[in-house]
Amino acid sequence: MPLVVGRSAGLTDTGRKRRQNEDALVCDPPLFAIADGMGGAQAGEVASRLAAAAIEEGAAAIQGEEGVATVVRAANARIFERAVHDPAVAGMGTTATVAVVDERAGTVTIAHVGDSRAYLYRDGELEQLTTDHSLVGELVRSGRLTEDEAAVHPHRSVITRALGTDAEVEVDTLTLEAAVGDLVLLCSDGLSAMVRDDEIAQVLRSAEGVPRAAAEALVSAANAAGGEDNVTVVLFELVSEALPPPEATAVTSTTSPPEPDEVTVEDVRRHGAGKGSRWPALLLVLAIIAVTAFALWWSLVR
Numbered sequence: 667m668p669l670v671v672g673r674s675a676g677l678t679d680t681g682r683k684r685r686q687n688e689d690a691l692v693c694d695p696p697l698f699a700i701a702d703g704m705g706g707a708q709a710g711e712v713a714s715r716l717a718a719a720a721i722e723e724g725a726a727a728i729q730g731e732e733g734v735a736t737v738v739r740a741a742n743a744r745i746f747e748r749a750v751h752d753p754a755v756a757g758m759g760t761t762a763t764v765a766v767v768d769e770r771a772g773t774v775t776i777a778h779v780g781d782s783r784a785y786l787y788r789d790g791e792l793e794q795l796t797t798d799h800s801l802v803g804e805l806v807r808s809g810r811l812t813e814d815e816a817a818v819h820p821h822r823s824v825i826t827r828a829l830g831t832d833a834e835v836e837v838d839t840l841t842l843e844a845a846v847g848d849l850v851l852l853c854s855d856g857l858s859a860m861v862r863d864d865e866i867a868q869v870l871r872s873a874e875g876v877p878r879a880a881a882e883a884l885v886s887a888a889n890a891a892g893g894e895d896n897v898t899v900v901l902f903e904l905v906s907e908a909l910p911p912p913e914a915t916a917v918t919s920t921t922s923p924p925e926p927d928e929v930t931v932e933d934v935r936r937h938g939a940g941k942g943s944r945w946p947a948l949l950l951v952l953a954i955i956a957v958t959a960f961a962l963w964w965s966l967v968r
């Protein structure tokens with residue numbers, strides 16, 4: 667079903683413990699991305715910005731899962747090249763989580779490397795769409811660590827896949843069949859490591875799914891929980907392509923009367939004309955039945 671991106675918001679914050687912000691984001695509908703850089707000095711910042719720039723430049727060519735993965739691999743090549751030739755940023759790397767909305771198909775294609783997450787918030791429920799490429803993530807998946815143990819594990823920030831550390835990178839992709847009212851959240855681990863999933867869902871509920879308000883509330887929640895890392899969130903909603911037809915407006919008005927300016931004069935006139943033209947037709951049919959019955963009775967009694 668065709669959908670369009672409604673409101674969207676991207677917000678990044680240094681947090682309360684770090685001196686620099688090594689996260690980067692892209693919030694350019696229908697393209698959204700998060701990159702969480704790592705490396706000594708300012709190398710992490712260089713890596714995440716290179717990733718965001720490469721993803722944004724490649725966006726025009728993006729189509730389908732393979733298209734998005736190709737753009738992420740191109741970002742990897744660019745960061746790796748730079749890391750190899752510039753000793754100041756040797757060994758730098760970054761996560762990347764990208765979401766591209768295909769409005770005509772009504773789908774969201776997601777590609778990711780590392781532990782920056784994509785979540786779907788639908789009908790009041792939050793679901794993690796991506797799988798963390800992290801040491802603890804793999805231990806949890808193999809059953810050697812519980813979610814609770816992973817949350818406090820000393821090596822919980824160690825990632826097993828990154829952009830820029832190798833010439834080649836394996837990119838995970840998925841396609842989401844979107845629905846009207848869906849809210850998609852991309853975030854760095856500065857949010858997901860500080861704020862539990864049920865608390866993230868609660869914040870989204872409180873913000874009534876409004877992207878800007880929700881983004882601000884999520885960053886505040888991460889900082890309130892300690893703000894130990896840079897925190898970045900990107901949120902976008904998917905809404906219906908067309909305005910509801912007049913019939914749908916009429917149905918809505920039976921339960922909650924719309925404000926006068928929400929009903930156009932044209933709609934009112936169309937509904938009025940419909941009712942007015944049906945009555946004479948019904949009377950004519952009744953009159954024909956009555957005349958026929960009278961003629962039949964008259965022919966019998968004569």
Ligand code: CA
Nearest residue numbers: 702855856895
């Ligand atoms: Ca981080």
